Amino acid sequence: MRSLLLFAPVLITMGLPSAYSQGVKPKPTAARPAAPKPPAAHAATIPAVPTTDEEKTVYALGLSVYRSLAAFDLSPKELELVKQAITDAAAKKPAVDIAQWGPKIQGLASARVKAAAAAYLTKAAAEPGAVKIDSGLIYKETRAGTGASPRPTDTVKVQYRGTLVDGTAFDSSYARNEPAQFGLGQVIRCWTEGVGKMKVGGKATLVCPSDLAYGDRGSPPVIPPGATLIFDIELLDIPSTGGAAPPPAPPAQGQ
Secondary structure, eight states: OOOOOOOOOOOOOOOOOOTGGGTOOOOOOOOOOOOOOOOOOGGGGSOSSOOSHHHHHHHHHHHHHHHHTGGGOOOHHHHHHHHHHHHHHHTTOOSSOHHHHGGGHHHHHHHHHHHHHHHHHHHHHTSTTEEEOTTSOEEEEEEOOBSOOOOTTSEEEEEEEEEETTSOEEEEHHHHTSOEEEEGGGSOHHHHHHHTTOOBTOEEEEEEOGGGTTTTTOBTTTBOTTOOEEEEEEEEEOOOOTTSOOOOOOTTTTO
16 A cells, blocks of 8 residues: 655746846856755655654554545545645645535545445456346355355354455454354345355355445444445354354454
8 A cells, every 4th residue: 555655845946037138238257166055855854664663653654544545546646635735734834725625525535435336346247257136246156165055044154354345455354363153144234145145165255235235334444435345255164053142243343
């Protein structure tokens, strides 16, 4: 992920009116040595790679800021505008009124997320082996399993990885090196429908429209409002619940 770095203001030099433009012929002057160069700007002292603990912490602050901007899918030009805004704000010379334009930020984020989601869903549905069911879920089996499929009342044991359409991982049992186990009726609808089509030992990719996942509210701070989610899932087992209700452990909530 690109870090959000401050950049130095551009210096613009402007020439003075020449003596000729004023109707005065300048006197010839002897050649003079070039003026000494000014000291390097403060921004030039910023290390290419942070080394001290404080530098690394400040650098992490930049990463955190950029992560909060991920939903906007900023173009290079827009990223430069953000950098300029930070520089202007630090100089206490903002170019626009935050009270007027700040309330429009969430609407822009929502529109960008939905546009990216729609494009991704169209692409995912066209992939070989992908099946779009009536609810809008896109299901793609990547390894066939055997035996029965789980019912919504069953408990399932799975390994899974969840990502956003830009590839950002927000949850993974693989990363924790520990399978997850939960009641299939206690998770997001996309999982209830998608995992319900799998068989033990099988693997599948579920592409979940937001209305089958976390909707327009999202699941801050990891899942933006209106986000389409992608899950790669391996169904390991359908263990017996013994008649007792299993504890809730929905994906994307750190279970």
